[in-house]
Amino acid sequence: MTRNSYEERQEARRARYEERAERARKEAEGKARRATTMADCIPFGQPILVGHHSEGRDRRFRARIGQVMTQAVQADKKADYYEQKAEGVGKGGISSDDPQAIEKLTAQLEKLEADSIKMKAANKAVRKNDRKALEALGYSEKAIELLFKPDHVGRVGYADFELTGNRANARRIRQRIEVLKKTQARENVEQVGEGYTYREDSEENRVMFEFDGKPDAETRQVLKDHSFRWSPTRGENGAWVRHLNNAGIYNAQCVRKILDAQKD
Template identity: 50%
Template sequence: MNKYEAKQQARRERLEDRADRARSAANMTYNRARSMASAIPFGQPILVGHHSEGRDRNYRNRIHNTFGKAFALQDQAATLAQRAESVGTGGISSDDPDAIDKLREKLATLEADQERMKKTNALIRRDNRAGLAALGYSADAIESLFKPDFAGRIGFASYELTNNNANIRRIRGRIAELEKMAERTDREVSGDGYKYREDIEDNRAAFVFDAKPCKAVRELLKRNGFVFSPSRCKGGNSVYVRKLTGSAIATAQWLRPQLDQMQITE
């Protein structure tokens, strides 16, 4: 497990822990609401006009609100559990130091799939079932390949090859970009009231301000994909970052002259 994978695992565990705590709090709150409700005899109406009416209404509202809080905690626990389950399922991140190797493996798989689909379709056109068996298809799979789909097509549809080929081009492009980024070195240039940095290890392009920038500067950065990063702020400075990509670098090059013409702080 590399550093990035360990970070992902830690994030997953934190979310799972928060989900467990929310689930436990939901159960405790629900049980408390049931206990409160048990104090009212089943079917007991509010005695309108009785001296107890106000107190009774308040108590019933408390029961209602406690049940509501329990259900909200249950929803929160479910959301946190879903977030924990989704960690690491969003594809290969450029933050992963092994991203290039993983992308190359994925590319090899996609290219092999493309060749297999093309060979399969060629064999189907020749009605070569023995050839399909030699490719590793089972008898049931071969029969399935010869069954027309809703549009009367057999084998792999053209859109499947087109989509897979598009993914191949996309992965090749990502590999080329990451290889180009890997050749870069850390960079830092100073502006009026800020510094612009490219941190290769952190994989971030960053604008570091001496103090909190004014609203116009913050909105300009946000519109262009640079977000505030509290964890990177030190000594009272203010840091806005974006993942280090060719697009981020080009955007930063455009932003710097804009910032140089602005009043950075209020």
């Protein structure tokens, strides 16, 4: 199955996390082996010989063993962290960067709206004590019993907060769809500035600055101050990016003014 550009970036991101986790795990194993080897140099049960000429060296050596083992534990924790990050890629809900986001959100919205209709019909059937109507709606015998079971305040059926929450989720998704439609309807922009190329890419859903090489420290700081971050996977030499929205465009214009003024 062919991946779209978003899915390819997600897969590359997952691979980067997995690579970092593997490096950290190898570092942890290496540090642990080194600490063990160092500890083996000390005879079993050998105490520090207080007052002996070797006391200072021995204390430093034992402290170093502790430091190396601490580094092993830290590297192991880092490996766990990156493994969790790799596992979580693509599981954070529907991203606005996904080219199929509108299609997926629309499916979610349709389900929420259908659920609202079903919940209202179920409550009506519960009030009438109409179990046949609930069966016709697709409820199992167990689910019907649960609908008739009073909650802690004696309510049966679906509580008002469940219906309200469902409607609120539907409203939120509907608003996201409208925002995404407006974003996708934007015309792409590509303009050459003083030492950079500025782009607004609706397909990538990004505002971005591209440079021929690595920008100087002052330029990088300006970009960071306006919440742009480095993306090595975009453009021939990578790019500094933000999401394509009003805030992103506003901050991009601020960056452009600063960069252009520096060249005057």
